[in-house]
Each structure stands twice: as C-alpha cells, then as structure tokens.
Amino acid sequence: MSDIAQWSPQVVQNVIALLKHKPGALLPILHGIQDSVGYVPPDSVPMIADALHQTRAEIHGVITFYHHFRMTPPGSNVVEVCRAEACQARGARALEAHVKDKLAIDYHMTTLDREFSLEPVYCLGNCACGPTIRVGDEIIGRVTPAKFDALVDELTTQVLEVRS
Template sequence: MTNRTQWNLEQVTQIIASLKDTPGAMLPILHGIQDTQGYVPPDAVPMIAEALNQTRAEVHGVISFYHLFRTTPPGKHVVQICRAEACQARGARALEAHVKAKLHIDYNNTTLDQEFTLEPIYCLGNCACGPSIRVDDDIVGRVTTDKFDLIVDELTTVALDLAPLNPVRQEKKA
C-alpha cells in the first residue's frame, strides 16, 4: 500500500485502464483503487467517471452507497466492530462504547495519531463467537473490553530507540 496521505496517480490510472472495458466495471475499479491506495481518493472520481462515460455524481453515488468504500486515508490499523444482531446480543454495544472511548473517536473516523480507523460492519460471519471485531484482516471473537485493550496495546507498542542515550552511558562509564 502507498503512503497513507498520498495516492499513486499512476496505479489508479492503470487500474482504471485495465478494468474500464469489463462489464460492470465500476465496482472492480473502486475495489482495485481502494485495495492499492487504502481509499478512493476524491480526485480519482472524475477519472473514473470519464473512463466509464458516467457523471461524477454517479460515481460518487456508488462510493457513498457502499459502506466499505472510504474517501479518506485510513489509519495504520482498521478496526471494525460487528453490529449484527448476534454480536449485539453478546455485548457488542458495551464493547462499542468502550472502543470509542478508548480510541477517542466515533465510527468512520481516524485517531489523531493516524494509528486506528474505526468502522462499523454488519456481520463478520463469526456469530457463535460474538462479539467479534476485525482488526486489519484478522477476525477476533469473544472480544471483551480487556481483550480489546490488549489488542490496542500490542498494535501500538513500539520499540524504544536508545541510540541517543548511548553517548551519555559511555560518558558515565569513562
């Protein structure tokens, strides 16, 4: 995937060109762009419209109709909470409230540090193990608030760079 704040014009142009003549090309093009860029850049909409002989409004209508398409870059990790009935019956609403409070964001938003994007999803097919979430491409079942906190801690743990401390340590040894 490319830089989260910049999209690759050459890749998008190539995807549009390679798929524009296939029947029902709109969805494959949108999926291809989102798969490579992480989102469908608004500046790509006129390119898609022109290639498919559609209006910008028609392209935008398809993007806004399907919840899975994003028009802004996602965070480093995408967290989706299942909102289907089975997960709701097993505590997803309480989990949802906890996740929003923990990340300090609502659905379809990204944390200020660009680490997490939170999205609702309607059934992950993991009903017997609800409440379920998907983090990036991994589905996790029986998620409690503690289990979610552990997942977030794991994903945000970064090794400390101790290199700047080495000269200080060497001076103390001398």
C-alpha cells in the first residue's frame, strides 16, 4: 500500500474531475478514490453527489451495495480467502473458519490493531492449489491452518520490525 495517498479533499476532487464526464461515472470515480486512498471516505460522498448531480443517499447506496468498496481504511494486510467451489472442495470452508477465529473478525472487518482486514473473493485463478488466499498482491496456495498462522506471525513480526 505504499502508493496509497493520504485522504484529502483535493485527492478526491482530482479523481472526480478526471472521471466525472465518463458515461456511468460513479463506479469509475469510486474505484479511483479507493485506488488512490485505500477506501472511500464518508466525507467524499457529498463531493461525489454534487459533482454527479445525485443525492448522497444514491452514492451511499452504491458504496454499500458493492462489497468491494469500503468506507474505513483497510488494515496493513488485506487477507482475501477464496470461496469458489474448487477451493471449497479442497478445504476452504475449514480454512475460512480458522482464519476468522485466528483474526477474531468476520468478512469486511479489520482487526482492532489495524493489521489485518478480511475479505472474501470468488476465484483467484489458483484452483489446482486450493485452498488459496491472497495477501496484498501475493497469491498463496495450499493454505492450511498452520501455514496461515505462520503467515500471520511473519506479517505481524515484519510490522513490528518496521515500527521499531
């Protein structure tokens, strides 16, 4: 997430100005904002509504309809668990339960220490090596509960080292 900008009204205004004239501009604008700052800040909703001549409720409705969009900053590590049939056949349901228990959160939530966010995904294209997760841009196959625990420990240690 090093290329994520700090949330500011100017960043949002830049995205809106760049995309508001496209047909069906709302989704590209929401993607652009989330790509730029990591989430769609609630304070950006009135800005988007004004630019597109829509109500705040319409904008909020679209944001909350699509699970991809988030209105709070994500954790340092976004963990996506594949829920597609091929991964389920290889044990993804048990892994999913373990991940939720280990992180003590459900999907679309972030741990209290802001280290991990958990998201479902419906195919990572790694079907033969399921169950599969993605952390950031890294796809990891054949994930067992023990392998996941080691990954969490490794990622937590890296964050602690960076902060020290």
